[in-house]
Amino acid sequence: MSSSASQQSPTPSPPAPLPLRAIRFRRPRRSLAIPPLRGLLPLILLLVVWQLLSHGQSAYYPRPSLWWEGIEREWQSGELKPAIEATLQSLVLALAISTVLGSLLGILIGRSRPADRALGPFLEFCRFLPAAAVVPIAVLAVGYTERMKVFVVVFAAIWPILLQVRSTVRNQSPLLLDVARSLHLSRLRILWQVMLPSLVPSIMLGLRVAAPIALVVVLLVEIVTQVPGLGSLISTAQRTFDAATAYGMLAIVGVIGIALNALLAALEGWLLRYRPDGS
Amino acid sequence: MPFNVSGILFLIALLGVWQLAMSAGIFTSTFLPEPREIGSSIVDLTESGEMTSNLWHTVYVTLIGWALAGLIGLAIGLLVGLSLEAWRYSMASLEFFRALPGIAFVPVAVLLFGFSVKMELIVVTYVSVWPVLVNAVHGVRQVTPLHNDVARMMGMGRLARIRRFVIPTMAPFVAVGLQISLALSLALALVAEMVGNPTGVGQALIVAQNTLHPEEMFAYVVVIGLVGVLLNWGFLKLLDHGFPGTMASERQPL
Numbered sequence: 001m002s003s004s005a006s007q008q009s010p011t012p013s014p015p016a017p018l019p020l021r022a023i024r025f026r027r028p029r030r031s032l033a034i035p036p037l038r039g040l041l042p043l044i045l046l047l048v049v050w051q052l053l054s055h056g057q058s059a060y061y062p063r064p065s066l067w068w069e070g071i072e073r074e075w076q077s078g079e080l081k082p083a084i085e086a087t088l089q090s091l092v093l094a095l096a097i098s099t100v101l102g103s104l105l106g107i108l109i110g111r112s113r114p115a116d117r118a119l120g121p122f123l124e125f126c127r128f129l130p131a132a133a134v135v136p137i138a139v140l141a142v143g144y145t146e147r148m149k150v151f152v153v154v155f156a157a158i159w160p161i162l163l164q165v166r167s168t169v170r171n172q173s174p175l176l177l178d179v180a181r182s183l184h185l186s187r188l189r190i191l192w193q194v195m196l197p198s199l200v201p202s203i204m205l206g207l208r209v210a211a212p213i214a215l216v217v218v219l220l221v222e223i224v225t226q227v228p229g230l231g232s233l234i235s236t237a238q239r240t241f242d243a244a245t246a247y248g249m250l251a252i253v254g255v256i257g258i259a260l261n262a263l264l265a266a267l268e269g270w271l272l273r274y275r276p277d278g279s
Numbered sequence: 280m281p282f283n284v285s286g287i288l289f290l291i292a293l294l295g296v297w298q299l300a301m302s303a304g305i306f307t308s309t310f311l312p313e314p315r316e317i318g319s320s321i322v323d324l325t326e327s328g329e330m331t332s333n334l335w336h337t338v339y340v341t342l343i344g345w346a347l348a349g350l351i352g353l354a355i356g357l358l359v360g361l362s363l364e365a366w367r368y369s370m371a372s373l374e375f376f377r378a379l380p381g382i383a384f385v386p387v388a389v390l391l392f393g394f395s396v397k398m399e400l401i402v403v404t405y406v407s408v409w410p411v412l413v414n415a416v417h418g419v420r421q422v423t424p425l426h427n428d429v430a431r432m433m434g435m436g437r438l439a440r441i442r443r444f445v446i447p448t449m450a451p452f453v454a455v456g457l458q459i460s461l462a463l464s465l466a467l468a469l470v471a472e473m474v475g476n477p478t479g480v481g482q483a484l485i486v487a488q489n490t491l492h493p494e495e496m497f498a499y500v501v502v503i504g505l506v507g508v509l510l511n512w513g514f515l516k517l518l519d520h521g522f523p524g525t526m527a528s529e530r531q532p533l
Binding site for chain 1: 283285286287288289290293310311366367368369370371372373374375376378379380381382383384385386387389390391462465466469470473474480481484485487488491493496497499500503504505507508510511
């Protein structure tokens with residue numbers, strides 16, 4: 001208690017050295033930002049226990065080694081490769097459309113206060129409309145096609161990007177545009193050289209939220225409508241009570257999800273490499 | 280809360296243009312019904328009791344699944360966030376599970392649990408857990424070292440520290456997680472009803488699609504969209520009551 005008493009006096013005497021056990025060295029925070037790989041241990045343990053405990057041909061919980069056989073079967077039947085391609089193609093196409101369209105609409109809506117207010121409730125309604133509810137409408141309107149799939153996915157994935165860009169544009173410092181105007185930049189150059197760079201962080205943030213949603217909705221459409229893709233393979237496996245294949249497809253989907261996440265994180269890091277804080 | 284007049288007017292204008300274009304014959308389509316038909320379909324479905332019972336089932340499953348997910352996510356999140364060792368030895372696994380698209384589990388869940396409410400609840404809960412869990416972990420870890428030092432200096436116990444520092448720090452993060460989960464819960468309940476448990480709005484949508492009743496389909500879509508907005512609004516209201524100011528940036532005139 002002697003150290004706290006000395007701090008209360010108006011002219012503090014030089015602080016007494018703290019007792020050694022009170023000094024705690026803190027690690028730099030950065031090392032705590034990324035979870036270490038040993039955190040995968042529970043997952044590995046789960047799979048190993050599963051493999052060891054599951055006996056024979058369990059109908060519901062086939063052991064992981066059987067998943068692999070399920071994947072191989074699908075591969076040899078020649079259905080897996082086109083399914084993966086179809087899913088990835090829809091995913092990439094829909095994300096590209098969502099990014100471009102979402103950013104443009106976000107800029108347009110965010111720029112104008114009256115438009116922003118007038119469109120607010122409509123956007124709110126669309127944002128909370130579950131993608132699953134849109135599927136039947138899209139099927140009736142477009143049919144069971146690849147285009148329908150992309151349409152539904154864009155409808156679900158565009159909102160995070162659009163809303164993020166809109167709110168950033170709305171809160172943008174007017175100084176930014178004043179500078180551009182006083183330099184007599186053309187509208188196109190303002191969009192390309194001033195607006196867009198200032199929006200890259202928001203677009204990337206929106207895209208990173210949108211990407212998992214897009215993957216989910218691609219699978220959703222495939223599961224619900226049986227349009228070709230990984231989702232319909234999972235759904236078929238379920239209908240034929242082929243649990244091993246269903247788990248195998250699930251594993252492939254998981255790998256795609258994680259790869260997508262890592263890819264976007266890398267893209268974001270590269271696009272924003274000029275920022276010192278790396279955030 | 281000020282009333283957003285221009286927003287309401289825009290919606291009315293949109294419906295008006297749609298109605299006029301269709302009744303004037305400028306734009307006709309077999310799949311797109313007139314707003315008038317959608318409106319009368321909503322009334323019919325409500326009067327026959329279908330709308331109410333389907334909606335009740337879907338909202339019920341959504342809320343129960345969401346509440347379960349919130350509790351589980353919060354509990355695990357607190358545990359993993361508070362203990363550095365637990366975080367080191369589990370976070371990578373949790374991140375892995377979060378990255379798995381939850382929707383892909385629906386067929387597996389149907390296989391395991393059959394066409395039942397149980398399946399629906401499990402799917403909704405499983406998928407909705409992750410946003411809450413990950414945000415809770417992140418939120419707990421935002422407690423600054425200074426606060427921890429203060430707690431230690433004041434001789435606070437573990438519980439007091441959680442109550443005074445951890446919960447207020449994590450509340451905004453958890454709130455965002457819960458908000459995302461609520462929308463997810465509703466979506467997953469619909470999906471589960473479409474492919475698995477044959478009840479509720481999801482099933483009604485599929486039936487309307489298969490029997491070529493676009494006006495019924497649109498009626499359900501409009502109502503479920505409104506329910507989504509309403510749930511979100513209710514959540515924000517509730518949150519504002521319990522933790523004032525947490526989501527101030529989200530507040531918008533209706």
